[in-house]
Amino acid sequence: MMADQPPPLEATPLLNEVPLLPHMVNGDSIQQASKSCPVILVQVNPGETFTITTEDGHMQCIQGPAHVPLMSPNGSMPPIFVPPGYVSQVVEENGVRKVVVVPHSEFPTSMHPPPPPPPHVPHYMHHPHALLPHPPHPVFPPVGTGELPPQFIHQHPPPHVFQEQEPRSHGRTNFIQRDERSLKMQEHLKKRLKDRQASGHTNNKLNSPPSSPHKVVNSSNATIPNGNGKGQQGAGGALKQKQIGKTKGSPEAEMGESDTESKKCDTHLSIGKPVVSDIQARSAVLSWNLPVSSQNGESHSHSPAAFTFEVAISNSGKNGKFKSVYVGEELTITLPDLRPATDYHARVSATSSSIKESISELVSFTTESCEPDCPAAPKLINRTKNSLSLQWKSSNDNGSKITNFLLEWDEGKSGPFKECYYGHLKQYKLTKLSPSTRYSLRLAAKNDIGMSGFSEPVSYYTAGMVPPAPAPPVLLEAGVTWMALRWIPPPGVSSDDSLTYTLDMEEEGSGYGFQPQYNGDELSCTLRNLRRSTSYRFRLFAYNSEGKSSPSEVVEHSTNPDKPGPPSKPVVKGKIHSHSVKVVWEPPKDNGGSDISKYFLEISEASAGGKWDTVYSGAQREHVCDHLRPGTSYRLRVSCVSKGGESQASDVTTVTMSAVPPGPCPAPALAGKAKPKEIPLQWGPPAVDGGSDITEYILEMANSEQDEHRVVYQGPAAEYVVTNLLPGRTYCFWIRAGNKVGFGPYSDKAELSTAPGPPEQCCKPLITCKSATCAVVSWESPACNGAEIVEYRLDWGQVEGSMHIIYTGPCQSYEVKGLTPATTYYCRVQAVNVAGVGLFGETSVVTTPPSVPAAVAVLHLLEEEQMEISAPFSTCLAIQWEEPCCHGAEITGYNIEYGEKQLVTVGRNTTHVLENLLPDTLYRIRIQAINSLGVGPFSHSMKAKTKPLPPDPPHLECVVFSYQSLKLKWGEGPSRALITNPTQFNLQMEDRFGRFVTVYNGPCHTYKVQRLSESTTYYFRIQAYNDAGEGGFSQVYAFTTTKSPPASLKAPKANQLEENTYEITWEPLQPMKGDSIVYILQLAAGREFDQVYKGPETSFRLPGVQSNCEYRVRVCAGRQSQDPAGSPSCCSAASPSS
The missing domain is CATH 2.60.40.10 (Immunoglobulins)
Structure with missing residues (x-):
């Protein structure tokens, strides 16, 4: 590792006691670990820190001086990346390899200036171009290749180590002036490294590098000609390596060992330090660039979709616990839900399907300060009847000290909140309050940035007074062993006061006095397990937070008695009678x-x-x-x-009860339809059987109620058919029922009759003719056979075998009317009663006497074509009829009645022409026949009308005049032709030769004569005709066409002459046949037009025009006649308005 003055290797102790990762040696000595796995020592110089990542994801920092033993199961050496100006060397002593980082002592003059450090490695200073060479290549392990675990990645020392070196960034001679032993060791290590790189392989597989060494290129070593270092990784950056593929032709591939993994090329992924922007109190924007990967010495870029980014932040220091806040493919995110005025550290890691994870350098930022958080609601620490003492705690100030607190209250009115305190204290006392009153309060905090939100409202009550004595409890309902009592709050107590009640009870005669039975805040209670029909005394106390009230008045209530037990079983006292019995209990x-x-x-x-x-x-x-x-x-x-x-x-x-004879039965009734000689009877049992079953019945009969009864049936059946009776007779019947005690009384009498028989045959009827058309028939009543005859039926006809009933009724005579004179008729009679219909009697025959003729049945009017000779149908009507029945006497003639009862007698002919009638007149005609006995009745009336005379010509008039047409009208009628109109009209006009020619012929009453000349007189006459003939022509009428109007003008033009004066102009028209042209100008300010000028001029000056007002003008032309009046005879249509 890098240091200002690295000590000799011998001076650095071996730290066997340092806790290592799971891949590190956990034994007592390095030699024990080296027997199972190769061990690599990383020398940590004084003042430096070596950071490793444990298997569970925690970071472990090791302060120098120390030697950190690392263990690789596959024997691979992790590449150690060093800062510019340093070189890492591998030293092997006693089978243990050490990686030593020392300053580079050689400065070739031909080297390019080093690239600037990456943005996420700010700890190393930029060295002068003339002093620093290219960053050295990483040291390749001399053993077989393999995948490096993530725990082997070397981390940079903390920033403060290199910040101390900034003042000496240009004094590189301090690193060159070392002691002689250090320089010798450096040269020795460099020589051994060169020898191993050039020597190829040896027979020792563990200590020999591969024949095709893998070249691992750091992103910081990429050559950039312009010196721009964007997207480069600094030396010592956290990278993951993955070796892919195996070099062909290597000895390991030829040996074919199954336990040797295929060799892969190392791929390095580098992601730059993220950038923080738009830092707010609770959010910040974090962005980063796409990572750059290098494989086999070549740099490669990737699309954004090839990576998944994870953002983790920490607010507990750089070495604190990081929390993942985003996983996705975006390059810019907004960090939400941050705490104001808080230091945060963020890092970004990038992963893909083919490249291992890369973690960026940490970026630190501090969120802005803001207004405080909402404080908690104030707490009540003391209260009295007129005051409330409150206390509260400060909330989080969010980076700015809280200066004041704002306390608001509702003044006890449940209304809007108002300020009651504003200051820096954390307690306040509200005074001059009302007792037993609820007050709502809320609190807010203020700092130099602003006011926080208010806390949740909280309500407190002031202390109150002891409640007054309540009213005594009222009994709601009482039971045998319980009572339900109710009471009301004491008077003058607010509904917001919390009251409790105590109910005391004293049992009558118990001697224990009042005992509490209920304690609670309800206004009712139910007391149970009480004694039945017992009186209890009650009193009530009310409590609040201030104390106990006086007792209420004592009230007394009682429980209800219980139900009694059942009485004894009733017993009979004395004798049991048939209708009564006496019982006691x-x-x-x-x-x-x-x-x-x-x-x-x-x-x-x-x-x-x-x-x-x-x-x-x-x-x-x-x-x-x-x-x-x-x-x-x-x-x-x-x-x-x-x-x-x-x-x-x-x-x-x-x-x-004791039994008795049964009661009376219902009267017998018909069991079906009575017959002429028998009656079926049925009856029901008595309503009262006397306490014993009915065993038999006795049926008795008599001809009347006074006659002697005789028994017709005795037995248990409830029906019987009485036979051998006479038809149509009434009989009386009685029934009696009997049981084991005896027979009961008779039932009510039942009067029933046998069915009657049909009547006997009637005698021959007697016929008397009252006239030739009327006869009276009478007959006698036959024997009725037990039933009254209800009607008679009279059969009548002209043929004995084909007669029909003409009368049905109770009478014994009938008058037959409407007979035909001199005709033979037959008749017979039949009687009917309820039993049926009797037989017809003998038939009687009668012939009516002769009479006057019958009425003419057919009478009609002869048409003109049916007559042999022509007659004037305007004054004549021809009729024809058929000869009626003579009724036994020959017809000698006919009487014809028409008009006002005018009578004409004719002979036996059946046709006749009525003459000298009025034309177009309706007549009613009827006829009667005459014989030796007199005249017959008139026939039905027939209406006939004579034809009218030829029509007179109508009056002719012109209803519409035009310069090229005349519309004529005559008579009264529709303008269009009707099918029902029999009158036709012939309209004629005189031509230029003085002859009248027909211009219209038809039924219409109007006609328009067109294609005429203007201002010309025409002569017309008209004639009417119908079925009666043609009428004469009317007088000659003269009608003159009008003059033609001038042509329509275009819209006039308006030109403003002055502020309120306009000149209106329009185009002129030429005179028409010697008539001059007159112009009419109209003006409209609203809807209606008014005339403002009339004359021959083609312009007009319009004064007095109001500003901001819309006017419309239009003009029409008139034709000035030559007559002395000088008025225009016709005008054109108005021009469009402008």
């Missing part, structure tokens, strides 16, 4: 602490399944149970009631 043995106030006697039928009914409630201990059913078994039980509640029921007593 004894009181319970335990009344529960109170007298029995009432007994309850309950009864239930033994077969009812447990439904109990209370039949007695009172203080007596006997009762007569009546209104019972004979022969029924009853269960009886007794319970009692006191102030303690209701007892359980007593044991059950069963009593059976």
Whole structure:
């Protein structure tokens, strides 16, 4: 190792007692270790420190002078990197190798200036270029190659060792002027090293270097022409080496030994010292460069993704414990969560899949100071009714001394915090406070940098007064062995006060006085294990932190009595009757602490399944149970009631009543439909069986209630069919039930009737003709066969085998109307009752007398093409009809009625033409036939209308005038043609030759004549026609077209002449057919336009224009007529506004 004056090797003692790594010799002597593994001694000079890394990751520093023994299992020598101006030499003595670092004594003149030291090795000074040669090559071990454990990496000495050498950086002669023995040893070591490097191998495998020595190049030895040393490792930097590959042709490869590992080239990784920037109170930015690796003497660079970086920091010194804070591939990170005003040391390590880990040099920095940490909440050290004494501790000042504290409180109002103390003391007393009041406080600390945050609020109460006497406790609920009591806080006590209560109790007659039963802060309690029906006295005390109140008033409460026990089993007293029985019972043995106030006697039928009914409630201990059913078994039980509640029921007593004959049965009823000669009956058992089962029934019958009864059935069945009866007769029936005791009374009477039979056949009906169209039919009632006849049915028809019913009803006569005169009819009658329908009687025949003819059925109007001769249909109507039925007398003629009851008689013809009618008039026409017996009825009315006369010409007018068209209108009607309009119009106009030609022919009432000349008069006439013919032409009408308007102008232009005056100009138009042009100028300041000029000029000066106001102007041209009035006859459309 390097030192100012290294002592001789003999003067440096061997430190066998130094604790070594697991690879170091742990025996008593170096010789014992050398027998098993090669031992290498590293000489540590006085004033220097040798740092090694143990297997568990801790750093171990060894102060010089000392010899550090290292052990390599594979016999390899670790390379020792030395600072510039020094050289390492290997000396072997007695099988032990020593590495000695001595100053370089030779200074060749042809050497290049040394490169500057790397940034992470700041301890070595830059030497003059003329004095320092290239850094020497590392010493190669003279034994077989192998992988170097990480514990063999040599560390630089602490910075203070070389800081002392800075003043002597230019006095290198101190290292050259050594004693003679040291110089001789140096020369001896250099000679031996050269001999070994040139001698090749020897037969001794352990002491010979390999035939192809591996060249390990330190990153600091890379030649940089410009002298820039960025990214270089300094001598002695912490590096890891890995030998890869085996040299071909070496003796070891030829020997083929299986235990020899393949030789690999050594690869060195160098990472520069990280840089700290942007240092804040709790964060800092750490950045570093990519590491540079060297392999077989050549430098290689890598991409950022090829490395994984780990950042570790320590705040307990350079030799303290480091904590990993980042692992990743970034080259710049931010260190968060740092402590203010704290010294930190950081290092960066780089690893990859093919290169071993490299650790950078430590970088140190100190975080900035900031405001203090939040202090802890103040503590209460004393309190009174009107004061609170507080004390607190300082928090971490974060690098700046705390100068003051800020104490805030809410003034006991639970409102915003206000300042109550500001100073450097650590205690404060709040005075003039209210008793029993809560105060909330918080604390903050201040230094020269700023104010810290406030602590968590804390609340304290001032001392209070003894509470007043509370109100006595109130009974909420009482039980047999417990009581629930409740009380309220004493009056005038704040809700924030913490009170406790003590409840004292005294049992009546115990003689022990008041004893505490409850102590707590609740406002209620339940006392248990008390005696039933016992009175207790209570009083209440209230406590707070100041003491005990006076007792409340004494109040007395009692527990409830218990339920009584069940009474004795009820027993029968006296004889058991059929409807009643008397029972008695004894009181319970335990009344529960109170007298029995009432007994309850309950009864239930033994077969009812447990439904109990209370039949007695009172203080007596006997009762007569009546209104019972004979022969029924009853269960009886007794319970009692006191102030303690209701007892359980007593044991059950069963009593059976005496039986009696059964009660009356329900009246017999029909079991089905009665027949004419039999009635099926059924009945039910009596409601009361008398306490014994029913064994038989007796059914009796009589023709009436006064007649003698006769038994028709006796037996156990509940139904019977009575036969040999007459149809339609009513009979009376009774039923009796019997048991083992006897028969019961008769049931109610049941009156039932046999079913009736259909009526007998009716007699032949009698027919009397009242007229030719009406006949009266009458008949007699037949035998009804036990049921009243409800209706008759009359069958009527013109053919005996095809008759139909025309009447159904209860009457025995019917008037048949609407008959045909001189026609033969047949009829018969049938009777109906509830039993059915009787047979039809004999058939009667009758012929009606003749009568007037029937009404004409068919009457219609003849069309023009159906007539043989032409008639004026405006004044004539032709009709035709069919001859009706004559009703037994020949038709002689017809009467035709039309108009206002005008009657025309004609002969037997079936056609006729009505003449001299009004045109376009609606007539109602009907006809009747005539025979020897008179006139028949009129036919249905038929409506017919005569055709109208040809129409008159309508009035013609012009509704729209234009300079090239005229729109004409005539008559009243729609402008468009309708299908239903029968009137057509013929419009004619006079041409230039004086002839009228048709310009329109159709049903419309308007027409527009186009392609006319301006200011020209045209002549028109019109004619109307319809189905009645063509009407005459109207008078001749004259209509004149208008003059054509001038063309539209472009938008006018506005030019400002003065501040509020504008000149409006527009383009001129040429006169039209001798008419001059007049211009109209309009102005609008809002929505509406107003006329401001009218005349022949093409410009106008507009004065009085307001500033900052928008105006719009437009112009139109008018045609000035030659008439004396001089007004324009027409105007063009207005120009666009501008």
